[in-house]
Amino acid sequence: MSELTAEDTFRNLDAIDFSKLEWNTELANNVNSQEKLEQYIYLSEEQKHSMKEVLDTHPMNIPRYYLSLINPDDPQDPIRKMAIPTSEELVVAGQMGETTGDPYGDDKHNKGNGILHKYPYSALIVATEYCSMYCRHCFRKRLVGLPNDKTVENFQNAAKYIAEHKEITNVIISGGDPMMLPTEVISKMLEVLKDIDHVNYVRIGTRTPVVYPLRYFDDELIEVLRNFNQYKTLYIPTHFNHANEITDLSKEAVMRIRSAGITVNNQTVFLKGINDSVEELENLMNGLVRIGVTPYYLYQCMPVSRVRHHFQVPLKRGVDIVAETKRSLDGYAKRFKFIMGHDIGKIEICGRKDDVLVMSQIHSRPEHPEEASRIFMGHLTENAGWLEDLDLMQ
Numbered sequence: 203m204s205e206l207t208a209e210d211t212f213r214n215l216d217a218i219d220f221s222k223l224e225w226n227t228e229l230a231n232n233v234n235s236q237e238k239l240e241q242y243i244y245l246s247e248e249q250k251h252s253m254k255e256v257l258d259t260h261p262m263n264i265p266r267y268y269l270s271l272i273n274p275d276d277p278q279d280p281i282r283k284m285a286i287p288t289s290e291e292l293v294v295a296g297q298m299g300e301t302t303g304d305p306y307g308d309d310k311h312n313k314g315n316g317i318l319h320k321y322p323y324s325a326l327i328v329a330t331e332y333c334s335m336y337c338r339h340c341f342r343k344r345l346v347g348l349p350n351d352k353t354v355e356n357f358q359n360a361a362k363y364i365a366e367h368k369e370i371t372n373v374i375i376s377g378g379d380p381m382m383l384p385t386e387v388i389s390k391m392l393e394v395l396k397d398i399d400h401v402n403y404v405r406i407g408t409r410t411p412v413v414y415p416l417r418y419f420d421d422e423l424i425e426v427l428r429n430f431n432q433y434k435t436l437y438i439p440t441h442f443n444h445a446n447e448i449t450d451l452s453k454e455a456v457m458r459i460r461s462a463g464i465t466v467n468n469q470t471v472f473l474k475g476i477n478d479s480v481e482e483l484e485n486l487m488n489g490l491v492r493i494g495v496t497p498y499y500l501y502q503c504m505p506v507s508r509v510r511h512h513f514q515v516p517l518k519r520g521v522d523i524v525a526e527t528k529r530s531l532d533g534y535a536k537r538f539k540f541i542m543g544h545d546i547g548k549i550e551i552c553g554r555k556d557d558v559l560v561m562s563q564i565h566s567r568p569e570h571p572e573e574a575s576r577i578f579m580g581h582l583t584e585n586a587g588w589l590e591d592l593d594l595m596q
């Protein structure tokens with residue numbers, strides 16, 4: 203009998219109807235070890251060697267569905283780069299400059315009980331630290347993959363904090379990926395939030411429509427979301443980064459969410475070698491509006507350890523790509539803002555005039571209210587990739 207080639211194995215994945223699989227049992231088939239990965243992808247001796255070292259720091263977890271989107275003949279495949287570890291992750295800092303484990307200031311704004319309270323009006327609950335896939339570019343890279351059931355147990359306390367802080371108008375349930383929690387747990391969480399009067403709306407941040415759309419073939423989940431949405435408006439922010447992620451199955455997942463009256467917004471991360479060209483961004487944004495997903499943010503990749511070196515696009519190049527992309531997109535497709543999610547607040551990158559970058563701050567820390575909505579500028583260098591790399595103008 204002839205040996206199974208990687209191509210054959212991928213053909214086998216193509217034959218699976220993922221919409222018919224139970225979402226919670228299919229997780230057991232996730233590719234989470236080098237041995238499992240080698241059943242699908244050829245790895246050189248050098249790749250095997252570095253993978254062990256990378257996996258010790260940031261585990262791998264790839265659903266078979268997402269793996270099936272990879273073109274096994276293309277080493278530069280964008281899906282592959284987002285899912286499969288490489289030796290680039292061993293570079294803690296690198297040509298793009300210094301890195302940190304916590305660029306968004308999560309630690310500083312952690313109120314305990316899994317609550318991050320950074321802006322007065324928004325509270326973020328870290329509901330779980332598990333994801334159906336561990337993205338190689340994740341900015342919460344230091345968190346995911348570490349078991350921590352405590353955050354779920356503490357949800358009641360998190361809700362108590364929100365109830366006591368009347369300035370909180372909206373809640374983000376995040377993680378990890380909250381849609382990995384059992385439907386009954388999601389239901390209980392929403393039930394608690396339903397009765398907090400001053401909360402106008404709730405967001406559930408999840409990448410499952412992209413990497414694990416079979417989650418939405420659970421009719422009970424759709425009903426839970428639909429019911430809550432009748433009391434308080436629910437939004438699903440998701441995270442498509444490339445047009446190849448827009449498939450019949452992800453489209454169906456989005457349709458099911460939308461059938462419950464819920465708006466799906468998208469937050470893309472700008473990633474070198476994945477979507478850093480006019481053509482890729484155009485295809486992505488046009489693809490999103492085609493399936494009823496609103497392009498919302500395009501995030502500049504954060505200076506995260508083991509991410510920045512190989513994924514961050516220099517701001518000067520990035521701002522030109524965004525400007526040119528927007529020129530050819532219609533009004534709905536270009537609704538996204540190009541954003542730096544900085545510790546001092548969210549900063550929109552508006553454009554550049556020669557080597558001067560023009561920015562507008564759209565959220566600020568409570569202790570610096572004067573910074574909210576300010577326009578400011580900084581001098582660019584070829585490799586500048588983050589606010590600290592800019593020489594700010596007074």
Ligand code: SF4
Pocket residue numbers: 332333334335336337339340341342346377378379408409
């Ligand atoms: S799904 Fe989101 S939180 Fe989880 S690894 Fe990917 S980017 Fe990070």
